[in-house]
Amino acid sequence: MPMFKKTTLALALAGATLAATAHAEEVEVLHWWTSGGEARAANVLKELMEAEGYGWQDFAVAGGGGETAMTVLKSRAMSGNPPSAAQIKGPEIQEWGELGLLGNLDDVAGAEGWDELLPEVVANIMRYDGQYVAVPANVHRVNWLWANPEVLDAAGVEMPTTLDELFVAGEAIREAGFVPLAHGGQAWQDATVFESVLLGGQGSEFYQAALVDLDPEALGGDQMIESLEDFKRLRELMDEGMPGRDWNIATAMVIEGAAGMQLMGDWAKGEFTAAGLTAGEDYLCAAAPGTEDAFTFNIDSLAMFRVTDDGEREAQQALARLVLEPTFQEAFNLAKGSIPARPDLEMSEFDSCAQQSLADFQRTAEEGGLVPSMAHGMAVRADVQGAIFDVVTNYFNSADMTAEEAAERMVSAAQAASF
Numbered sequence: 001m002p003m004f005k006k007t008t009l010a011l012a013l014a015g016a017t018l019a020a021t022a023h024a025e026e027v028e029v030l031h032w033w034t035s036g037g038e039a040r041a042a043n044v045l046k047e048l049m050e051a052e053g054y055g056w057q058d059f060a061v062a063g064g065g066g067e068t069a070m071t072v073l074k075s076r077a078m079s080g081n082p083p084s085a086a087q088i089k090g091p092e093i094q095e096w097g098e099l100g101l102l103g104n105l106d107d108v109a110g111a112e113g114w115d116e117l118l119p120e121v122v123a124n125i126m127r128y129d130g131q132y133v134a135v136p137a138n139v140h141r142v143n144w145l146w147a148n149p150e151v152l153d154a155a156g157v158e159m160p161t162t163l164d165e166l167f168v169a170g171e172a173i174r175e176a177g178f179v180p181l182a183h184g185g186q187a188w189q190d191a192t193v194f195e196s197v198l199l200g201g202q203g204s205e206f207y208q209a210a211l212v213d214l215d216p217e218a219l220g221g222d223q224m225i226e227s228l229e230d231f232k233r234l235r236e237l238m239d240e241g242m243p244g245r246d247w248n249i250a251t252a253m254v255i256e257g258a259a260g261m262q263l264m265g266d267w268a269k270g271e272f273t274a275a276g277l278t279a280g281e282d283y284l285c286a287a288a289p290g291t292e293d294a295f296t297f298n299i300d301s302l303a304m305f306r307v308t309d310d311g312e313r314e315a316q317q318a319l320a321r322l323v324l325e326p327t328f329q330e331a332f333n334l335a336k337g338s339i340p341a342r343p344d345l346e347m348s349e350f351d352s353c354a355q356q357s358l359a360d361f362q363r364t365a366e367e368g369g370l371v372p373s374m375a376h377g378m379a380v381r382a383d384v385q386g387a388i389f390d391v392v393t394n395y396f397n398s399a400d401m402t403a404e405e406a407a408e409r410m411v412s413a414a415q416a417a418s419f
């Protein structure tokens, strides 16, 4: 099903011309950055806006992965009252653009030279119909494994580099009395782990065919079945407390030494950083097992809504400009765990995980292996993503659904959702 039903589309379009809630020279910004590390990062932008004399209305909607935030955003847009800006990512930017709801950022992009500053893969996502409508805050890498070195030591294991090693290390960690893999049983977290396992077991070409191009042969074939089986097996390494657990609570289990590892994007690093820990010493990062030569990217971006108030529009332009300026890119990304969206910045303040992320982003962009994250809305449209999430999470939690059956459902999920 498309993001909006046709009958409600006209309503949304009509509503778009009404004034938004934000007052003159003020922006209302919707995001879901509510964990400790994320809130620190979001605050950087608020402070920079306020330092330039603009007001900031925080529209934070809790819920990792942003599903709740997107539901709230849709209802605000439907009632003709969108915020000034919202964290909207990947192909979803196109969906909002098609509804005619987004404002044009070409003036600020031209003045600031965004075409020269941004890698093409990033700039393309920010444009709708050739015009800039969104500004990128960062590049997150999703395919990471995080670990507590003391727990690994206690279990006598090293950071696993393949899926087989992950299972072996996990068993040793369990025997040493810890939870091997911290996880939160929420659909988006299941999908985050699933895509890393699929990438690690089958490689980036298969990932691209299945989760980006939605090739039915890949979605329903043997490699998918194997990935689903690997994924399900990971349950053995998780604990009984996982249902509904938030991702940052799972990260806290690693920080506190209750769990050994977590498969999660590098917003988890924001939590380690907020806890005052040092990469490479107090915690370890490595590409998710088997994914050394791949990089699943997840670019956070703020899209601007079309507004009628001149003051609000001016504030939006300032927001867009600030987001790509070095001050924000450095401070925000140091707190958020990601790397800057513009590759020309001095990186000496960044830790070893961020340095590795940047090097791997550039290497995979050149040599292949740079793929968009399905779980984080970068690969397919929201309806397809939602249908895949359903299959992944139902399979993961089902006592009797086979991997073969789940693979068949993958094929129909992609077909039913496409339009």
Ligand code: GAL
Binding pocket: 032, 033, 038, 063, 064, 065, 066, 140, 247, 267, 298, 299, 300, 376
């Ligand atoms: C991602 C988002 C990140 C982080 C994460 C957990 O989708 O891109 O910025 O917020 O969800 O909520």
